[in-house]
Amino acid sequence: MKQFLMVSALALAAMGPAMAASSVDVNVKGRITPAACTPALSNAGVVDxxxxxxxxxxxxxxxxxxxxxTLQLRVDCSAPTLIAIKSHDNRAGSSGEESIxxxxxxxxxxxxxTKVGWYLLKTANALADGVGRPMIESNDGAAWSDATHPGLVWQVNGMRALGSIAGGNVAPLPLQVMIxxxxxxxxxxxxxxLPPVGQEFALDGSASLDVVYL
Structure with missing residues (x-):
């Protein structure tokens, strides 16, 4: 068997240059959704x-x-839509946590x-079209897990959505209004x-919450 594999490899190698392709393809994919969703945060998103x-x-x-x-996030869509909210740290690299x-x-x-601190985001009291729904989360928008525990931290670059059930086999729920x-x-x-005693300095945290259409 080893001899057969070796001969086959040599044969393929010998054929390679003659069969090599002279072009490659670029494929552009996507979907245009008829729905539009608009997010808004209470207090203009400011924690002072x-x-x-x-x-x-x-x-x-x-x-x-x-x-x-506590800030309240509200997302209004023009029709029931599968969406998630993805977090992004606009001050990446400045978290002062000591954990690994x-x-x-x-x-x-x-x-x-000088790193002066950090902040955590957590979620609670989620409603989909006025009905309490469990929070779920994902790193890639494909595999989802339960995120209903009130102490579960919303990770940077993580997605959160609302599901129909808690526990296993969760998936995002189409909704028109998320709160x-x-x-x-x-x-x-x-x-x-911290910076030297006597120096005044500002806390300058900034994050974006983006609507992602699933």
Whole structure:
């Protein structure tokens, strides 16, 4: 058998140059959907923690958790549509988490390279056309998993949608109006990692939530 495979390989190699194609194809695919969906966030999508005194940060060399803020996301579609919401960090590379796992959303850089914190996004109270529905999530829009646990973090670049059932074998549900709460949990790094005492600096987090048609 080994001799046969070797002879076959040599024969194919000998035929290769004579049979090589002189062109390749470019295929452009997609679909135009008749529906249009418009997202909107309460408070214009702004979470403002105001001025925070350095002395109010955790004195025990731990990150400081700021008050949790809630924004409401509403998506209105012109007809029932299969959609998901995909997150994107506009300050990628600035998350100050010390964990090794996938970074969360960053709060921007100070003095060019100093990371001052990060924030988490979580979801709750999801409605599809006025009916409570379970949250589901996906990394690629093909395979979906249950995301109903209230403490489950919405990962950067992850998709979230509403499904008809919770648990296994979940899939997005066509809907015309999606409403859900987005919980924003902001953390400041340990004081030892902050810019020098006496310097005022801003928290500059920015994320995009994009409607994805499935």
């Amino acid at each position: 923690h105001g001025k925070i005194s350095r002395k109010d940060l955790d004195p025990h060399n731990k990150p400081t958790a700021l008050p949790v803020a 796992g996938q970074p969360n959303f960053g709060l921007g850089l100070v003095n060019g390279d 859900l709460d987005i919980l924003v949990e902001t953390m400041i790094v340990r004081m030892q990692y």
